[in-house]
Amino acid sequence: VLTSSLTQHHSCDTHQGVYPNIIHVMYIEILQLSYVCLILLVFTGSFHVGDYGTLLKRFCEGEQQCYLRLMEDSLRPFVPAYHGVVQRDEQDYNMMDNLLTHFNTPAIMDCKMGTRTYLEEELVIARERPQPRKDMYEKMVAVDPEAPTVQERAQQAVLKTRYMQWRETLSSTTTLGFRIEGFRKADEECHTNFKRTKSREQVIEALDNFVDSNTTILVSGTFSEPRLKQLRQVLEASDFFKSHEVVGSSLLFVHDWTGSTGVWMIDFGKTAALPSHLMLDHRTPWEEGNREDGYLWGLDNLIDILSNMLPLT
Numbered sequence: 001v002l003t004s005s006l007t008q009h010h011s012c013d014t015h016q017g018v019y020p021n022i023i024h025v026m027y028i029e030i031l032q033l034s035y036v037c038l039i040l041l042v043f044t045g046s047f048h049v050g051d052y053g054t055l056l057k058r059f060c061e062g063e064q065q066c067y068l069r070l071m072e073d074s075l076r077p078f079v080p081a082y083h084g085v086v087q088r089d090e091q092d093y094n095m096m097d098n099l100l101t102h103f104n105t106p107a108i109m110d111c112k113m114g115t116r117t118y119l120e121e122e123l124v125i126a127r128e129r130p131q132p133r134k135d136m137y138e139k140m141v142a143v144d145p146e147a148p149t150v151q152e153r154a155q156q157a158v159l160k161t162r163y164m165q166w167r168e169t170l171s172s173t174t175t176l177g178f179r180i181e182g183f184r185k186a187d188e189e190c191h192t193n194f195k196r197t198k199s200r201e202q203v204i205e206a207l208d209n210f211v212d213s214n215t216t217i218l219v220s221g222t223f224s225e226p227r228l229k230q231l232r233q234v235l236e237a238s239d240f241f242k243s244h245e246v247v248g249s250s251l252l253f254v255h256d257w258t259g260s261t262g263v264w265m266i267d268f269g270k271t272a273a274l275p276s277h278l279m280l281d282h283r284t285p286w287e288e289g290n291r292e293d294g295y296l297w298g299l300d301n302l303i304d305i306l307s308n309m310l311p312l313t
């Protein structure tokens, strides 16, 4: 079972083929609004712009299953609408709403939620059939030359789970249950230098930068502390959320100069359905076997941080 489900996740590898995981910048043309918008994207050839305000993401069966269930769940308003599978140049894509369509030169921020960024099954496979990776070793030493162990240095390679755990503890993933992956403000370059953004103070500084110190954005509108509290309530009651291990999923925050704002859940490539006897509360600390992901604990912390950033009335 483990092997077959991992195979399924491997088929979700949207980073195939090109320099894995180098963050690139990609222009996406939003056709209906006739402007070109620069968005932050892990560009691997896995996204295309579709017609009528849609976005095509390289097909992943696990992600398709999630979107199909989410379209029937109370979480539907918080995820991009899903429109099925389409083919381009013999490649299948999941078609979903492009969330930026109704914004005008938006600022966007991607926050990866949860305390764990790899699946439990990846840990099992890493033990049974370890495959140390040179690309991850290189990414590690680029950030901290002292990070690899003596053995890793000798191999010039690290296991993926070890790399992911190192990224978690270096950033706020372990301490706060979420991390800022990157953001881009209107007409500015992408800010992706958050690998070491770990403390509450560092996170607040980054969030403040993202909203240009305009904390009124955090008070009202669809990207605000009340809206996140609403999302939390819906998550706590959602059948989908109870029955899935949600790993590597992000909250996408968007705002623009007209005052439009929004927040959505995206990226369900590593969201896995649980066996029927298991249900998660998404707050209990993870121990191998319990499948907990810390998503709601991270959202609690994010809400708390935003609350503290609100202007005093």
Ligand SMILES: O=P(O)(O)O[C@H]1[C@H](O)[C@@H](OP(=O)(O)O)[C@H](OP(=O)(O)O)[C@@H](OP(=O)(O)O)[C@H]1O
Residues within 6 Å of the ligand: 013, 015, 020, 021, 022, 042, 117, 139, 160, 164, 167, 248, 249, 269, 270
């Ligand atoms: O952010 P950096 O430090 O570059 O590390 C990346 C991210 O964790 C990716 O997760 P996400 O896609 O959620 O951003 C992950 O993809 P997976 O989704 O495949 O785990 C990559 O694994 P590889 O694709 O195996 O390299 C890993 O190298």
Ligand SMILES: Nc1ncnc2c1ncn2[C@@H]1O[C@H](COP(=O)(O)OP(=O)(O)O)[C@@H](O)[C@H]1O
Residues within 6 Å of the ligand: 014, 015, 039, 040, 041, 042, 046, 055, 080, 096, 097, 098, 099, 100, 108, 110, 250, 252, 266, 267, 268, 269
């Ligand atoms: N539906 C969407 N609408 C607009 N932008 C999106 C949408 N989905 C993803 N993106 C953009 O693409 C980036 C990568 O998306 P994600 O689903 O996390 O891909 P990956 O699985 O390759 O990491 C996000 O940070 C966001 O900027």
